[in-house]
Structures are given as C-alpha cells and as structure tokens.
Amino acid sequence: MKIETLFMDSHIKPCDEIERIIAATGLEPEYVTDSKVVYEHVNSSDDPVTKGKQTLYITENHGAVIKKCPGTSYYTCCDYTILHTGTFCTMDCSYCILQAYFHPPILQYFAGQDKIDSALDAVFEQNKTFRVGTGEFTDSLIWEKLSGQPEKLVKKFAEQKRSILELKTKTVNIESLKNIDHNRKTVVAWSLNTPAIIKSEERNTASLNARLRAAKRCEQWGYRLAFHFDPLVIYDGCEEEYKEVIKSIFTSNSSDGSAGINPESIVWISIGTFRFMPQLKQIIENRFPKSIIPYGEFITGLDNKMRYFKPLRIALYQKIASFIREYAPNVLIYFCMEDEEVWEKTLGFFPKRLGELGEMLDKSVINRCGLLSD
C-alpha cells in the first residue's frame, strides 16, 4: 500500500537510514512534537485502518522494546519474546489482528538502534534461551529494502550463543540477509497459506511460490527456517489445497527446477486455525466485503476469541500434521494457543507443565542453531 503521509517525530536525529526511508516515500515529512497529531490524522478518516497503512510515522519506541508474548491461561502458550521494532504493516491481510489491536493502527517505524541493542544486551546477559521475534506487531521484513535494521539484528544475534532471532514475513525481502555471518542464530520464517487464501485474503503479499523460493535461498545461505500455517482457514477443499502447499515446501518446484527444502533446516512449523477478536469481524466486513472467512463455524473460545468449533479444528489439524509428517517426520510441529484436547487428539501428547512447550521449542533451536543450552 502506498504511503501518502509521512510524519516524523521532531526528536529523531536524522541518519542515513532515516534519510533513505524518507527518500523512498518521496514525501516531505511533517515534523511533530506530539504523536496526538498523527493519531488525529488517522482517526479522522472513515477508514482508520487503511489510513493507518498509508501513514508512516518515524518515531522512537517510547514503550518497552522487549515484551513477553501475551498468552492466556486457557490455551498453551509458547513463551515467545517480542522485540518491538515497529507497528502495523504495509501489506493488507483481511484477518490481520493488528487492525483491531491498535487504537488507532499506525504504521510506525522505530528509529534508534542503540535502544534496541541495549535491550538485547540485557537479554543476552541472562543465561537462558530466548526465542525473540520482530514479527508480532508488524511484518519483520517490510522495511528491509530501505532500512538496515534486519541486517543489524542478524549480526547482533550472531555475536551470542543463547538466543535466536526469528524474522517472520510474508514478503520476499531477503537480499540484505545474504552474505552475512549470521552464525545460525537467525531463523527466517514464512507464514504460508493456500494460493486461494493468499489471493483472496492477503493483499500485497508475495505469492506462495515466491515465498518458498525466498525460503530456499535463505536455506542456501545457511539460515535455519520456520513455517507458520497460521491462520489455517476452513473451506471446501481446503485439506487438499493445504496438502499441496506442504508438498511444495519439501519437493522440487517443477516450474523453476528449485529443490525442495530439507526438513533438517526447519526449526519448527506452527499450525493454528483462524481465530479473532470479535471486533475484527466488522472490520473485515467493512474493509473486505467479499471475504467470507468470518463466516466459518465459529464459537466463542475460552479466551473470548472466536474459534472454529473444536471438532472442525481437530479434524483439520490431524490432516495437516499427517501431511507434514509424510515429508518431515522429525520436524517439531506445535500449536499456537490450543488446549490439551487438541494437542492430544492431533499430536498424541500435550506439553502440560508450565513452560514445557517453550522448552520443546528451545530444544529445537539449541539443536539446529547451535545454541548453548542452560
């Protein structure tokens, strides 16, 4: 989505990176001393979500740089750590939770690598494994072509041995990751979906084939990979289509001859069916009037989010897990926010103990990324 208005926090010191971003927008920045001006600009629109995607605010992160991922007690959480480098996204997925999460949603780029570095130093000093990701409040690589931030982060993580960085994306913006000594401490992850869902629900994102080609290149550059089948959307024929997606990860691509991805390169695959805060439904209806994804058989989950009726979730999960197992029997599959019954009926076990799922994921990166264990 094209950026139409550029606001710049007047406290930010200009630097090459910021100049590059400003130049790429082709806009004259409007300097503000108070972010209220930006909020009002976005909120005055009839469609603040679209406006928020068209409004870039270059500012500093005034809150916590490092955050714990907000899980709930009802569904098993993976103990993830969020590195807060920006908010919102230039791509436009109908189901994107960020549309309803921020009030108002604004595309923010957080300047100030020093602040990030010192927050990370504090993390690295702890003798603990951390899985740190930048892709919770934004896509990890939307600014990659303009900003050196992903590259700096990869290098920063390469210097230590206890934590990994996960860059989660639906783009193919990976060029700056080439030729870096990443020391296997960065996992590049793609959210995957069927071509039908990508076409109807994920505006401005890279195609499935392009994502997989980019993943293959990262694998060739020695990066570890991850895939997220999240959100899985239930529709007629979805199982067959997801099966094809899984097949295309692991088998060679007949159109460009590229080889499939080696399961050994994959640290984990997460699966999660579409779930949403109730207020997202109206946003989808207004902004994506042709989308039918909110009209599945949803019930109110224990965390008050809408979720597919449990037997439907379990049935799809069982299929997806078995498709993955066909190609990658040893790869770690996990659920983001599911309960004991789903785990048991789908994967045959449940990480019951508090922190157990996190430990499973830690173990996988310890093995595949050469981390020191605790």
Added chain:
Amino acid sequence: MSNCKNPIITPSFPARRAEERLCITNINIDDIDLSDETFKISSDKSLYDNDPASFDKSLSSLAASINSIGLINLPILQKIGSDDKICNGELEHKPYRVVSGFRRLAAVKSLISSKDSNLPNKILANILECDEKTCAFIAISENSFQRELNTMEQARGVHLLKKFISVEEIAGSSSAIFNMNMNRALINMLDDIANMPASVHRVVENERLAMGAALKLRQYGYDDDVIDSFVRLFSKIKTSLNKQKEIITNIHEIAARENISVTDVINAKEIREIVDNSADGADENRKGNLLRSILFEQRYPNLSKAKEQFNINLKLLNSQGDLKGGIKLEPPADFEGRDYTISFKFSNVDDLAQNADAISALSKNRLVDQIISSNL
C-alpha cells in the same frame, strides 16, 4: 408584504431575524398545500398500516372533537410566496404549506367536505414568515415537547435538520429541538434509517423491526429488493431486537458462505413454510423462534448436530432414570472447554445424600463416560 393582521410573537428560537414573524390569520383551507410534506415528521398514518380502519376512526374522533369544541392548538403554516396562484406563469402554487398540524388539517378538511357540512372553507392558523431552517426547528419541537417522538420521527427530524445544519450542530441543540440529548453516533444512525426505503420506515414505525436491526440491513449494503424481502419476513414474525439481528446476520452469512443470494435463503422452502404458515396456532412469536432455530442449524451445522446428539444422550439418561431427583447435566459452552456441570437442588440432608448417591452412580455410567470422552 405580510397580510398578517394579528402579529403576536416573533419566534425567539433558533434564528432571530427581523423578517421572521408568527401571526394568527384566518385563511382559506384550499390555499394550503396539504400534499407538501417537507416538514412532516409525525408518523400518524403509517402506524396504522395493518389497521387502516383504526386510522380512519382516530381521524373521525379528532374531527368530531374539533367540530364540537374547535381547534385547541392552531396548525402552523409557512407562507411560501405571494397569494397569486400562478407561479412562473404556469404552475399553480398554493401560498401556504404545513409546518405542524397535518392531522388536524386533515380532520378539518374532512369536516368541511362532509355531505351535510355548512362550515366555511376557512381555518384559523399560525402563519410563519421565516426560512425553511426555522420552520424545520419548529416542526420538530412542536411535536417533541408534546410527546415522546418515536424512532422514525426522530429519524425524519434529523434528516430534515441535516439539510440546514451539521451533525455537530444537531447534537449541540438536540435537547432544545428534540427534547432529548443526542450524540453524533445516534444522529448518524437515525439519518441512516431515514435514508432507507419507505418499506423499512413502515416496519420500524410499527415496531416490527427495531432500529438496530434496520441498521444491520443498511450495514450490509443490500439493495431495495433484498431489504423488501427482509421487511416481508419481519412483517410475519415477532422477535426482539437481538433476535432480529441474529436472524439478519445468519441469513447474510449463510448466503455469503454458500455463494447464493440472500433472497434465495429467505425464499427457501423450509423458511417459507415457517414464515408463511398462517394456520391456527401459528403465532408470530413461535414462528420467530422456529425461524431462528432453523437458521442456526444452517449456519452452524456441526455445532447443531453436537447439541442434538448431547440432548439425545441426555434423554436416554433420563429415560433410564439415571438423572434422578432433578439432577442436571450440562455440557461445556459450545463444547469448547472440557468442564461438564452437574447441578441439583436439595432441601435437607436426606436429599443431599440421595443426590450424592445418584451422582456417584452416574460416575460409573457408561453413557456418561461416552458423553464426556466423545469425539462429538
């Protein structure tokens, strides 16, 4: 120049312009353009849609009252031009239009035109010489300070005012005009309703369709034909606002999911059989509930089946006498969690002991075990 003989007041609210005048004048009733409903906000006739005879009766009662004691409140008319009946050389143009008192004037007109009437063709009225904006204010407040306006009247009032002032200004002066506080959101909603087809206005007015439900129809952006299908549906059933919204939502979502039109869902045989059932005993509340449950089954087929299966099992337990003494077994909400609930009442320790025994027996019951561990 005014032909006003008896200027009594100059309206002080809202605009104060020298030329705004209100005076009582005796005028010819044929000089009033009764077809001009620019300032009409009251519901009157449409409230009697299903019962036109009652409307006629209420109008004759008013006429009878006027005949015996005269007009207590004079109608308010706006003077809209010269008394000449020719405008622009071709159109007949009556010099007065109604600001307030449509019903009173209709009653007087019926009195005058009745066979044995020897009443003169004249009526005493308050004549306003002011702009349309002021007339609009007066038209609304004349009604709102006498009685509570219904939703459609508020909607028409808002729609009328929006021609002259902004939503913010309406909100600011709402207590003075509507005799109630209105915020911007409410004003916009009311205007949305006013912009909907006349068929919707009628059902909202008759309280067949709640404002929130009408807005739901608008939110979905349906064309008039689809809206009319909903209007017909709601004319035949009775339900509360939330249930109306549920019905609209489920119909919309079934249609979207199945990639069929909304009217196809409404006109499906099983829906029509419920809605069009006019047999004795087919009361409108019951039809509403039946419609809701059939739509729920279509919208949530797997959840419905699971609920049905649970109820079958429950009946079996009951028929086997396993749920003694009013013990109730309830599944987790929507079968999402895993916690079942058992409840019972007791009034003494013997009751309590009996229930405890019954529950203990239930814990060994194979059907209960099946219910709890079932794959649904």
